[in-house]
Structure formats: structure tokens, C-alpha cells
Amino acid sequence: MRVxxxxxxxxxxxxxxxHGVPQRHAQLQSDLLIEAELRGxxxxxxxxxxxxxxxxxxxxxxxxxEGTMRWDRSFLSVDGQRGLGPVVMMAAIGEMSSAASRxxxxxxxxxxxxxxxxxxxxxxxxxxxxxxxxxxSTSEALxxxxxxxxxxxxxxPIAIGIPTEREPFVLDLATSLVSMGKIHSHxxxxxxxxxxxxxxxxxxxxxxxxxxxAGAIAPFGDAKGYGLGLAVELLVAALAGSAFxxxxxxxxxxxxAANKGDVVVMIDPSAGAGNGGALAAYLxxxxxxxxxxxxxxxAVPGDGARARRAAAMAAGIExxxxxxxxxxxxxxx
Amino acid sequence: MRVxxxxxxxxxxxxxxxHGVPQRHAQLQSDLLIEAELRGxxxxxxxxxxxxxxxxxxxxxxxxxEGTMRWDRSFLSVDGQRGLGPVVMMAAIGEMSSAASRxxxxxxxxxxxxxxxxxxxxxxxxxxxxxxxxxxSTSEALxxxxxxxxxxxxxxPIAIGIPTEREPFVLDLATSLVSMGKIHSHxxxxxxxxxxxxxxxxxxxxxxxxxxxAGAIAPFGDAKGYGLGLAVELLVAALAGSAFxxxxxxxxxxxxAANKGDVVVMIDPSAGAGNGGALAAYLxxxxxxxxxxxxxxxAVPGDGARARRAAAMAAGIExxxxxxxxxxxxxxx
Numbered sequence: 001m002r003v004x005x006x007x008x009x010x011x012x013x014x015x016x017x018x019h020g021v022p023q024r025h026a027q028l029q030s031d032l033l034i035e036a037e038l039r040g041x042x043x044x045x046x047x048x049x050x051x052x053x054x055x056x057x058x059x060x061x062x063x064x065x066e067g068t069m070r071w072d073r074s075f076l077s078v079d080g081q082r083g084l085g086p087v088v089m090m091a092a093i094g095e096m097s098s099a100a101s102r103x104x105x106x107x108x109x110x111x112x113x114x115x116x117x118x119x120x121x122x123x124x125x126x127x128x129x130x131x132x133x134x135x136x137s138t139s140e141a142l143x144x145x146x147x148x149x150x151x152x153x154x155x156x157p158i159a160i161g162i163p164t165e166r167e168p169f170v171l172d173l174a175t176s177l178v179s180m181g182k183i184h185s186h187x188x189x190x191x192x193x194x195x196x197x198x199x200x201x202x203x204x205x206x207x208x209x210x211x212x213x214a215g216a217i218a219p220f221g222d223a224k225g226y227g228l229g230l231a232v233e234l235l236v237a238a239l240a241g242s243a244f245x246x247x248x249x250x251x252x253x254x255x256x257a258a259n260k261g262d263v264v265v266m267i268d269p270s271a272g273a274g275n276g277g278a279l280a281a282y283l284x285x286x287x288x289x290x291x292x293x294x295x296x297x298x299a300v301p302g303d304g305a306r307a308r309r310a311a312a313m314a315a316g317i318e319x320x321x322x323x324x325x326x327x328x329x330x331x332x333x
Numbered sequence: 334m335r336v337x338x339x340x341x342x343x344x345x346x347x348x349x350x351x352h353g354v355p356q357r358h359a360q361l362q363s364d365l366l367i368e369a370e371l372r373g374x375x376x377x378x379x380x381x382x383x384x385x386x387x388x389x390x391x392x393x394x395x396x397x398x399e400g401t402m403r404w405d406r407s408f409l410s411v412d413g414q415r416g417l418g419p420v421v422m423m424a425a426i427g428e429m430s431s432a433a434s435r436x437x438x439x440x441x442x443x444x445x446x447x448x449x450x451x452x453x454x455x456x457x458x459x460x461x462x463x464x465x466x467x468x469x470s471t472s473e474a475l476x477x478x479x480x481x482x483x484x485x486x487x488x489x490p491i492a493i494g495i496p497t498e499r500e501p502f503v504l505d506l507a508t509s510l511v512s513m514g515k516i517h518s519h520x521x522x523x524x525x526x527x528x529x530x531x532x533x534x535x536x537x538x539x540x541x542x543x544x545x546x547a548g549a550i551a552p553f554g555d556a557k558g559y560g561l562g563l564a565v566e567l568l569v570a571a572l573a574g575s576a577f578x579x580x581x582x583x584x585x586x587x588x589x590a591a592n593k594g595d596v597v598v599m600i601d602p603s604a605g606a607g608n609g610g611a612l613a614a615y616l617x618x619x620x621x622x623x624x625x626x627x628x629x630x631x632a633v634p635g636d637g638a639r640a641r642r643a644a645a646m647a648a649g650i651e652x653x654x655x656x657x658x659x660x661x662x663x664x665x666x
Contacts, residue, residue, distance in 0.1 A: 052355045073437030074407060075604035077403045104406030105440055109605050112627025132568065148620045148631040160564045164570060171564050173557045203623050228561075229633040230619070231493045231504050234612055238495060241606025264576050265598070270479065271408035272442050279567055286563070289483045296604045298481040301560040316374025 001324055002316035009034045012049055015330055019282035021063035025087045032086045036118040037319070038312045039305040045182030046117040047323055050330065052084075052114070054254040061114045061258075066091040074099060074106045077241070080113025082257060083163030088113035089122055089262060096266050100131055110262040115251040120172035120305065123161030126266055127168030133161040134265040136237045140252055141245035143176045144216035146226035147205030151216035154245040154260065155179065156232035163269060164279035169301040170188045175229030177218040183209050187269075236261040334657055335649035343368045343620035348663055352389045358420045361520065365419045369451040370650045372638040376514030377451040380656055385417075385447070387587040393449045394591075399424045407439045410574070413446025419458060421446035423453055426466075429599050433464055437604035442573030443595040447459060448584040453505035456494030458598055462500030465623065466494040467598040472610060473571045473585055474578035475551035476509045479559035482536030484549035486580040487593065488512065489565035492499060503635040508562030510551040516542050554561060563583035569594040 012030035017023060029052070035044035055061040061263055065083030069076055069092065076096055081087040092108050097107035100329045116122070119135045126133025139154035158170040178197050186193050187209035198212035206212050219226035242261025250258030283300050291298050312318075337413035345363035350356060362385075370378035387396040398416030402409055402425065409429055413421040425441050432439035447456070452468045459466025492505040511530050519526050519542035528538045529543035539545050552559035561623030570577055575594025616633050624631050645651070 039516075070545055072604040073435070073601070075437040075600070077604075077606045102406070103436060104408040105438060107438055107600055111606060132571065136662045145619055145622060145631045147625055147629055148619070148622050149625050152619050152622050158561075160568070162564070162567050164567075169564070171560045175559060199625075203625065220557050223634075224553050224558070227504045227506060229493075230634065231495070231502070234495050234497075234502055234615075235493070236660070237463065237615070238602050238612060239600070239605035244611070246618070265600075267408070267440055267572070268406070269571050271405040271410075271440075272572035273444060274408045279571060280575070282567075282570070286478055286485050288482070289478060289481050289485050292480055292482050292532075292536065296480055301556075301563065 001319055001325060002322050003319050004316050005034055005038060005313060008037065008317055008319070009045065011327055011331060014044065015049065015053060015327065016063070016292060019053050020061060021056070021084070021267070024082055025063060028086050028090060030122050032117045034317070035121055035227050035309075036117075037317045038309040039118070039120070040308040040312075043179055046319065046327065048115070048117065050326060051254050053330065057099045058254055059332045060250065060254065060256065065194055067110065067113060071097055071099070074103050075239075076106065076108035078108060078113070079109040080110055080240045083113050085116035085262075086121070089116050089264075090125070093126060093264060093266075094175070096264060097129060097131065100266040100268055105265070109236070109242075111242040112257070112259070113262070114258045118172065119157050119159035120170050120302075122264070123159035123172060124168060124170045125161075126264075127161030127163045127170065130163055130268070130302040132163070132267040132269050133159075135159040135161075136232045136236050138233060138242060138245060138248060138260040138262075140248045140260075142180050142217050143219055143229060143245075144199060145230070146219055146223045149199045149216065152245060153219070153226075153229050154248060155217070156229045156236075158232060158261040162279065162285065166280040167302070167306070168281065169279065169300070170305075172301075173220070173231060175219055175225055177220045179216060180213070183212050183217065184267055185212055201294050207285065236263050239263050252261070317318070334652060334654055336650050336652050338371060338646060341370065341379065341650055341652070344664060345379065346659055348382065348386060348660065352386050352396060354389070354417070358396060361419050361423060361441055362417050365450045365454050366401055367394060367650070368454055368642075371642040371645045371651070372451070372453070373641040373645075376512055379652065379660065380471050381448070381450065383659060384587050386663065388447065392581065393589065400443065400446060402428055402431070407436050408572075409439065409441035409443060409567065411446070413435060413443055413494040416446050417605055418447040418449035419454070422449050422597075423458070426455060426459060426597060426599075428441055429597060429620050430462060430464065433599040433601055438598070438600045439521060440498070440572070440596070442569070442599045443597075444573045444575040445590070445592070446595065447591045449595055451505065452490050452492035453503050453635075455597070456492035456505060457501060457503045458494075459563075459597075460494030460496045460503065463496055463601070465496070465600040465602050466492075468492040468494075469565045469569050469596040471581060471593040471595075473581045473593075476552055476562060477532060478563070479552055479556040482532045483512070483550065485578060486559075486562050486566050487581060488550070489562040489569075491561070491565060495612065497616065499613040500635070500639070502612065502616065502633070503638075505634075506553070508552055508555045508558050508565060510558070513546070513550060516545050516550065517586060521548055569596050572596050
């Protein structure tokens, strides 16, 4: 069914407030979930909300916490104190912004906070405030090494936001070939998956989505994507002091505290030699370059999300009936 | 033929010194080229030397320049003044090290310097000195956008060095699927290339290596690798003030000044919440995890390069006879 974004935003805010989430935190957490829906990333959208509410009820997510911060030179270490992911992250970014203005750059590591959801949200916010932003996060072990068969790495997304004189450049990618959510949705529909996507629990490549759920997803881009995912794993563990993937819990369940980590790097581009005025023009040259398929113009990362967002703002968010019913039932409870 | 590394290092130093390169600069430039040979990356090895010597003769590379530096807060802008790539880069890293110790982090952008070669060299040096290092560089347009057919991006490599309590983690990857060097060597041998590698000048996928030389290479990892390569292009242009790929010249020719750019980010891991003691153990768990092929254990980025280096240190560097003869002829000239 199609639902107006404002209705879903209001519904999410009400549900969170009923769980003791302060209005400002509820608004931010809900906005993050709705933005994921608007951009066509339902795996990071409202389907996360019932579990998050359960985590609050279990005491695994503290609706009021914003984290405690400690500066060591230009580096901010944040203990999220079980706060909501976006609440702790945006508080840290706010604190880092002043430092990045003062020092030209700043970085931060966050542990003990809940799932931060779609990373593009933060990279875009940082770029919108005039800074270059690099955002990294870790997760439960879901991805096997290149040439390996066991889930040893998180899906370890990387997001990069860069201000231009038009809309910011926003890149957001998981270092896994596909998301576990996509494998789950194939399993639900009984569809086969390409053999390159995953191995089963025994480590054999499989086309059976149900078998892949118990196995491990391939890294994107073979050895190179594996290397990047591993670099994210190490950078986040080293800087945030969080757990490695095989020990990570708490972003997919409602039984464990979240012990993954997040890292943010912010750089003031005006400190650089400066070429920012030419970025948007270069991106347009890319868009105007000759496509492989004449019917599909070359896109720049973020173009698709912006188009989907505009369409969903006008036509409403396409939500599975069952999820809408669940949320309405929670509201009525 | 196999040649002892020390002989090749001496030969390169002599050739550079004869071209007016100060001894310390000749040693550094030669060490970079020999390290690339040792690690099995001949495209960044001695085959680059004759062109570099020509660039010095043409005045496109200034053998004495180390670049002029200007700090803006924690950001170092470097005008390389046509200096040798590794000379300018190592001078910048030295300058940034003090700032990174003082401030917990530092970054820098370099323009107007020559080709910096194998990025792993710098990422490893930064990690060996105790810092996390991220090194980015741009190049001539060789790579087409995902869904595109024209060379709009450089091969835009990313290197990441992370200290561990054992040898540092060193990742170094081009964001192209393969190197143009690999396509050239297939063309030389008259071998076909996989259709996924490149398009020809008309933008059609091709298996003819000779045709691919006039076309464009695919990004690695489809849309995700394209996005990363594009992010590198933008970050370097914005921070170093260098040209975009379609206008870049001077890393493959001996007729133009080099106008690509390089970016370095350094972070003191001791500023973070700290988990460094566990990195090496985690990497060993990855290596010990179950491989897809029992005969090929899971590797960590850098393992292969280290093994190749050890073998070549013992057995000598395998060099094409023609290249060795060229270098000896230059020495005798």
C-alpha cells in the first residue's frame, strides 16, 4: 500500500514517544527511518521499528542517552551509553563540527550505541553543513573473506559526502555484494539467488536463498571489495574500540546490547587547495557522457536515491500491508 | 632474466644521479621502483624509469624540488613544483607526522608533483611510523562510469595502512577492474581479454586487447567501485586543487607537466578508544578461517606482496630482458 510520508513519520514518532523517547530523539530516529523508505532502502526503514521498540522495552536501547564524549586532540571518543544510533551520531557530528571548523578537520569513534541505519543520512548532513564527511560502520559477521567461506566480516558500509556548489555528492555502499535483507526477501518469495552471492553453512556456493541465510554473503568486487570491508573492520575497531564482527551483536536482535562501532571523519574543504567550484560541472560531464544503453543515461551516486525520494514524496511510500498493519496494531495497543 | 635487487637499485640510482637527481632523492625514487618490482607490481617498477629520465631531461620533472608547503589549520597544501612524486610525498608525510602527533590527525593535498607510483609504499611507511594512513591519487582518464562507455575517471587508487602489533595492514587497490598495463601486456602477446574488462573507442565491450587500449576500462565492483573511484576523483580535486581525469596529463607521457593530485590522511590511533592490540589476532582468525579451495588458504591484503617480496629478495627480480638491456644501454650511454 502507499502511505503519505507525513503519516508514517507521525506514526513512528508516536510509537517512539510512547516508549519514553523524548520528542526530539523520536523525531530524529523517525526521520532517519522515513528517509530510508523514501530513498528505496526499506531494509533500513520502518521494518526496523518494531525491533527497536522491543530493544527499548528490554533496556538495550536507552531512549534518552546521547552518549558521553571525550576529546583527545582532534579525535572524539564517544561512549553511546546504549543511546539510539542517530541520536548519538548526530550529537557527535554536532560536537565534531565546531572542532572541524577550528582545526580544519576532526574525527570520532562511537561505541555502545544502537544501529545508525542508512549512512547516507549522516554523510549528506555533514556535506550539507559544508564539510567533507566519511562515515564507516560495522555489523554482525555476515560476509566471508575473498577465497573464504565463513562469515568473518560485517557488511561494513562506507559513506562519503562531499559538498559541491549544487546538491552534495553522497555515496553510500555496503562492502558486501548484496544485503542479507535481499537474501531474506528472496527466501520469502522462494526465489533462487545467483551463485555468486553467497555460500551455505557448509561453505558451498548456493543458489538456495534459505540456505544462504545460514551461510555467508560474498564481498562486493572480489578481492578489492573484501580488502575495503576488512579495512573498515580494522579502522572502526581501532578507533571506536568496538568488537570485531564475529563477536558483534545487537543490530539485528533484541536480546543483546549493540557492540559494533561507527567512525566519522570530517574535513573542511576550504582548508584544501580548493577546486570545489568545479565539482558539480565535472559531475554533469559524467552524466552527459555516452551510456552503454542509450535508454539509461549515466548516473552519479545519489541520483537514483534523489529521484526515488522525489517520487515517493509525491506518490507516497510503498509499504508492505503486513508492516503497516503491525505498526497500526502497535499504535492501537 | 633474474637480477639481484641490489644491482637494480644501484643501476637506478646511477641513472637518476646522472640526470642531476640528488643522491637522497635518487635513493628514494629507486627504492620505490624496486619495491614495486619486489612485490610483483612491474607496471609501477623499472619500466617507468626511462620515461622518468626523459621527463627530467624535458624539464617536466625537477629532480631537486621537494615542494612548497602551506598549513591551513591541520591541513597541508603542497605545491610539488614538478618534483619527483615520492620525494614530494615523503616530505609531505614527514611534515604531516609532527602535526598528526600534535593534533591527533592531519591531512594534506599535493598538486604539481610527478607520479607517486605504488601507493602501498606510503601507506606502509605511515603505518610503520605508528599512524593510520589513507592515501588517494588520481590519474589520466582511463576508466568509464558504471553504465557508461567513455573514459571519464582515473584509475584512482586507494591505499590504507593500519598499524597492528605485528606487521601493518596494508591495502592498495586501483578502483579500475584491471590496470591499463595489463591490457597492454595482453595486446603485446596478442591475447584476448575477458569481455567485462573494457570497451573499445566506440564504446562497445571488446575482447580485443588492442581495441581496448583506445577505449576505457571498467570500474571494479560495478556501481560500487565506480562510486568509490568517483569519490576519490572528487576528494582529490577538492582537496589538492588538481585537474579532473579528462584533463590530466603527465603520468604516462613525457610531454606534459603532471597535473593529477594526491591526498593523504593521517590519524594517530592512540587518540581513539583503542583496540589496536586485537587487530593482529583478528587478522589471524581471518587467515585461519575455512577457505573455498582447501589448497588456497584465506589471505589478508598485503600477504601476497610480502611473500612475493621475500621470494624476490632471495631469488632476484624477474625482469624482461629488453627492459634490462634498455637500462644497461642508458647506463653505458
